[in-house]
Amino acid sequence: MSEFKGDFPNKKEDEEFKSQVEENKLENEVAKQIISLRKNLGLSQKELADKLNTKQSAISRIEKGEQNISIGLLEKIADALGVEVNVSLNLSQLNTPSPVNPVGQNNLQQPGGRAIPLGVPLLPVHIKSHIN
Numbered sequence: 451m452s453e454f455k456g457d458f459p460n461k462k463e464d465e466e467f468k469s470q471v472e473e474n475k476l477e478n479e480v481a482k483q484i485i486s487l488r489k490n491l492g493l494s495q496k497e498l499a500d501k502l503n504t505k506q507s508a509i510s511r512i513e514k515g516e517q518n519i520s521i522g523l524l525e526k527i528a529d530a531l532g533v534e535v536n537v538s539l540n541l542s543q544l545n546t547p548s549p550v551n552p553v554g555q556n557n558l559q560q561p562g563g564r565a566i567p568l569g570v571p572l573l574p575v576h577i578k579s580h581i582n
Contacts, residue, residue, distance in 0.1 A: 478515045480524065485513050487531045501530040
């Protein structure tokens with residue numbers, strides 16, 4: 451029987467990896483949404499890049515989560531894809547449920563006039579499509 455000679459990550463390396471994954475969570479979620487919207491519109495990375503007056507390689511880096519993007523750039527990407535950006539900030543606590551709109555308070559109003567019903571969990575950043 452052959453013997454495995456590879457290295458197993460040690461606990462410190464594993465914790466660093468987990469920390470890095472957690473730090474990149476938002477970038478990766480935004481990247482996934484950009485990819486999904488671009489593909490649903492039938493656009494290549496090059497075509498999206500042309501709409502933004504940038505290079506295909508820049509779109510590739512964004513979609514791989516390798517490049518931090520500003521809110522301004524995210525808005526430009528959203529405009530090029532025909533969608534709007536909605537952002538909500540929530541207290542993040544371990545082992546606690548997502549915050550919800552408290553019962554007895556008015557609905558929250560989203561851009562475009564849509565209300566968030568009472569008792570609905572507030573979600574992190576998302577890109578909302580107007581494509582039907």
